[in-house]
Amino acid sequence: MSELRYARMIVKAEFYAYMCWLKNNKLFAFMTLAWPYLMAAFILGLGTALGSLSVFASKVGVGDPIFYIVLASGVLVSSINVVDYSAWTLLDLKWLGVLPYIMASPPGLRRVTMYGLIIPAMISSAISLTAVAPVAVFTEGSLGLVKVVVVLGLVYLATIPLIGIAVIAGSLSLIFKEESFVSFLSPLMLLVSGVYYPLAFLPKILQVFSYIVPVTYVVEAAKILSIYGMPPFNKLFWIAGILVAMSILYNLIAYPGLRSVEKNVRKHGIST
Amino acid sequence: MPTVIEAKDLYKTYTEKRGLIHRKVKRVEALKGVSFKVEKGTVFGLLGPNGAGKTTTVKILSTLLIPDKGRAWIMGYDVLEEPEKVREIIGVSLSVERGFFWKLTGYENLKYFGMLRGLSGRELDKRIRELMDLLGLLELGADTKFYEDFSLGMKARLSLARALIHDPPILILDEPTLGLDPASSRHIRNLIVQLAHEEGKTVLITSHNMWEVEVICDYVAIINKGRIIAMGTVPELKRMVSREIPIEITSYAGKLVSEDDLEKIVKDALGIERVAVKMDKQGEVRIRILVENGMEDNVVNKALEILRARGLRILEARVMEPSLEDVFIKLTSGARS
Ligand SMILES: Nc1ncnc2c1ncn2[C@@H]1O[C@H](COP(=O)(O)OP(=O)(O)O)[C@@H](O)[C@H]1O
Numbered sequence A: 001m002s003e004l005r006y007a008r009m010i011v012k013a014e015f016y017a018y019m020c021w022l023k024n025n026k027l028f029a030f031m032t033l034a035w036p037y038l039m040a041a042f043i044l045g046l047g048t049a050l051g052s053l054s055v056f057a058s059k060v061g062v063g064d065p066i067f068y069i070v071l072a073s074g075v076l077v078s079s080i081n082v083v084d085y086s087a088w089t090l091l092d093l094k095w096l097g098v099l100p101y102i103m104a105s106p107p108g109l110r111r112v113t114m115y116g117l118i119i120p121a122m123i124s125s126a127i128s129l130t131a132v133a134p135v136a137v138f139t140e141g142s143l144g145l146v147k148v149v150v151v152l153g154l155v156y157l158a159t160i161p162l163i164g165i166a167v168i169a170g171s172l173s174l175i176f177k178e179e180s181f182v183s184f185l186s187p188l189m190l191l192v193s194g195v196y197y198p199l200a201f202l203p204k205i206l207q208v209f210s211y212i213v214p215v216t217y218v219v220e221a222a223k224i225l226s227i228y229g230m231p232p233f234n235k236l237f238w239i240a241g242i243l244v245a246m247s248i249l250y251n252l253i254a255y256p257g258l259r260s261v262e263k264n265v266r267k268h269g270i271s272t
Numbered sequence B: 001m002p003t004v005i006e007a008k009d010l011y012k013t014y015t016e017k018r019g020l021i022h023r024k025v026k027r028v029e030a031l032k033g034v035s036f037k038v039e040k041g042t043v044f045g046l047l048g049p050n051g052a053g054k055t056t057t058v059k060i061l062s063t064l065l066i067p068d069k070g071r072a073w074i075m076g077y078d079v080l081e082e083p084e085k086v087r088e089i090i091g092v093s094l095s096v097e098r099g100f101f102w103k104l105t106g107y108e109n110l111k112y113f114g115m116l117r118g119l120s121g122r123e124l125d126k127r128i129r130e131l132m133d134l135l136g137l138l139e140l141g142a143d144t145k146f147y148e149d150f151s152l153g154m155k156a157r158l159s160l161a162r163a164l165i166h167d168p169p170i171l172i173l174d175e176p177t178l179g180l181d182p183a184s185s186r187h188i189r190n191l192i193v194q195l196a197h198e199e200g201k202t203v204l205i206t207s208h209n210m211w212e213v214e215v216i217c218d219y220v221a222i223i224n225k226g227r228i229i230a231m232g233t234v235p236e237l238k239r240m241v242s243r244e245i246p247i248e249i250t251s252y253a254g255k256l257v258s259e260d261d262l263e264k265i266v267k268d269a270l271g272i273e274r275v276a277v278k279m280d281k282q283g284e285v286r287i288r289i290l291v292e293n294g295m296e297d298n299v300v301n302k303a304l305e306i307l308r309a310r311g312l313r314i315l316e317a318r319v320m321e322p323s324l325e326d327v328f329i330k331l332t333s334g335a336r337s
């Protein structure tokens, strides 16, 4: 079977399963929608309690603070969803006892993971950013909508390196039987992406970290979009370029990572 | 009949490393040279107690585990060299209690795994309905129930349905009836036999249930501590335990014939010396015949014929066959001494 047919087959299967899953977990689906607002409300509340929003805006380096916070919360929530879902996938499959069946399926574990994870990532990101679209339109009109679409594009671009990172963490967790690789991943990203505070506030070591995390760049894009009226496409292209480079880099590590998971399982056995 | 599954001299030792700093290595020799062949259209049973190496063997055959030594083929495809080919032609069930997504219904689960095999659309839909019907899952409501709400029997049925989704010629089932309710295990047993004998599929099952293996398997390999200790058809295996099988017939003679006469009649008619007859005061006789293993069916029929011809009423006839359990006990105790 050709690679393309495998990819299409897996994408269809994962789309079906994820849609069923959302249908069967309406609360989760609703939370995916509501989460950006809860987060934004929290930050706005915190911001006004500690000082004024304009102080926040100038400190973090953004334009319209409400527009920014809501949009950035959308970015953050979708990124966290992607990372969490992807990173836990391998361990979940193991606990459910599904992993051996995926391995014994004709496309195999590597394909099902790499192609399969794109689907839930895209669906959940689309839900989270659709949720923030009304606020963007309310604050900036149709230009706000354009900005949301641009951010969604960048988020989609960022999902590929994010999945790569998550799969690396998931693989390490499975091989070393150590969950912390997975469980600290999204809090770490939240910390270093500089969503709600300037990166300069972070210790140097975490600042370095923030450069290798894709979310940072999407957040940066959200900052830029909140400052400019028309989206400055030259700057955004740079960001897109960095994300593409990261996609390649991380997945070049993730793929062999999955291969070693498979090797490990086939050597040491896995509970069925 | 062509051989479709072959395992040749499989060895597997698990090494388990514990602790990050003080690495302790635990070694378990799970397989110590396992070989067998399975012919097309038969049900082959790998019988053995817990920890014997059944699951390990199953995993190697289904490309999920790499042996340290030895090879295995499924329909000529090497499980190590051509795992993709093997995965196309086998249907696998590894555990009856796990292996599906909890928040999907039985139908949705099957559809997902079917799609992973490139099936789709109305054809897949039809296949799923057929299988769910065949396994009695529809009447149990498994098409709309979430997997998390399934009983163990339903889970086992769904696991077999998944193994069958792409209509594979080979089925590899690890303890397919483990812990099930009687109705579910009977359903699954009947289906396994039907799939092999009527549809020509080849089925390898593992079990620690001697009785079950005896009932459904055409050919049995007994595995213990990583080694196959006996192999053959069920009657062949039983012949290993004892050369002589007792037959007991109870009948009512009344005043038709005396104890001694009856003994002589039976001996002469059967040409067997080892016959004992005991009659009580009410005229009930107990006839015990020791026959050579393999002859028991013939002898019983003939003995019954003779008794009926004399006008005796038959109350009960029993062939005291050894069970597979006797075989197992004899083989393993022999190994110990
Ligand atoms: N992944 C593993 N790591 C270490 N030991 C294992 C592993 N899987 C099985 N074993 C051990 O190998 C032996 C054979 O196991 P298994 O093949 O599962 O037996 P069975 O299926 O006949 O009960 C047992 O002693 C078991 O504890």
Ligand SMILES: [Mg+2]
Residues within 6 Å of the ligand: B051, B054, B055, B056, B174, B175
């Ligand atoms: Mg087992």
